[in-house]
Amino acid sequence: NAGVTQTPKFQVLKTGQSMTLQCAQDMNHEYMSWYRQDPGMGLRLIHYSVGAGITDQGEVPNGYNVSRSTTEDFPLRLLSAAPSQTSVYFCATYSAGEFYGYTFGSGTRLTVV
Amino acid sequence: AQSVTQPDIHITVSEGASLELRCNYSYGATPYLFWYVQSPGQGLQLLLKYFSGDTLVQGIKGFEAEFKRSQSSFNLRKPSVHWSDAAEYFCAVVPRYKLSFGAGTTVTVRA
Numbered sequence: 624n625a626g627v628t629q630t631p632k633f634q635v636l637k638t639g640q641s642m643t644l645q646c647a648q649d650m651n652h653e654y655m656s657w658y659r660q661d662p663g664m665g666l667r668l669i670h671y672s673v674g675a676g677i678t679d680q681g682e683v684p685n686g687y688n689v690s691r692s693t694t695e696d697f698p699l700r701l702l703s704a705a706p707s708q709t710s711v712y713f714c715a716t717y718s719a720g721e722f723y724g725y726t727f728g729s730g731t732r733l734t735v736v
Numbered sequence: 737a738q739s740v741t742q743p744d745i746h747i748t749v750s751e752g753a754s755l756e757l758r759c760n761y762s763y764g765a766t767p768y769l770f771w772y773v774q775s776p777g778q779g780l781q782l783l784l785k786y787f788s789g790d791t792l793v794q795g796i797k798g799f800e801a802e803f804k805r806s807q808s809s810f811n812l813r814k815p816s817v818h819w820s821d822a823a824e825y826f827c828a829v830v831p832r833y834k835l836s837f838g839a840g841t842t843v844t845v846r847a
Binding site for chain 1: 740782
């Protein structure tokens, strides 16, 4: 099925552990982004990429790293997990050819204890 | 800096009644505007979007939204709410690539 695939769907980490949230798309969209969703705060942009090899910071980048070596993949790395990173994470893609047609993944629910 | 404001955190509406969700934006030019819906435990689904032209936009599930430039608003409406409309609704704007979201409005539907 075409779309945005996020793995894992659920994850529990201990404080200080590292992990990578995966995001893969098969729509050849240039733009990919990561958001976190917290109650009462909507979705906030963590990092985004406008193409392979190009990444930039969003509103809340601290504690997260990204890379974009291919068009298809945009992993989000938590270097040293903290309880404040407990959240639901969404990956979203966009193609200029679809004129701001954002497509969201189904989300990863992360708990840091 | 641009921002999106959804003044109502929570709205309760009776099934069959009308619904209006408010959204105001602060941006130097007319941005691209969106409404998304998120059911519990689910991802985000696009309800409708506005880029230009007719200021009344029709979306899926019987929703519509009206863009009012003078009020910097993009309010979402539905004439008759169904129990399945209980969800969280997000207004969003695009000031160049990056989708910026409001804090969301939770809609509860009572029988």
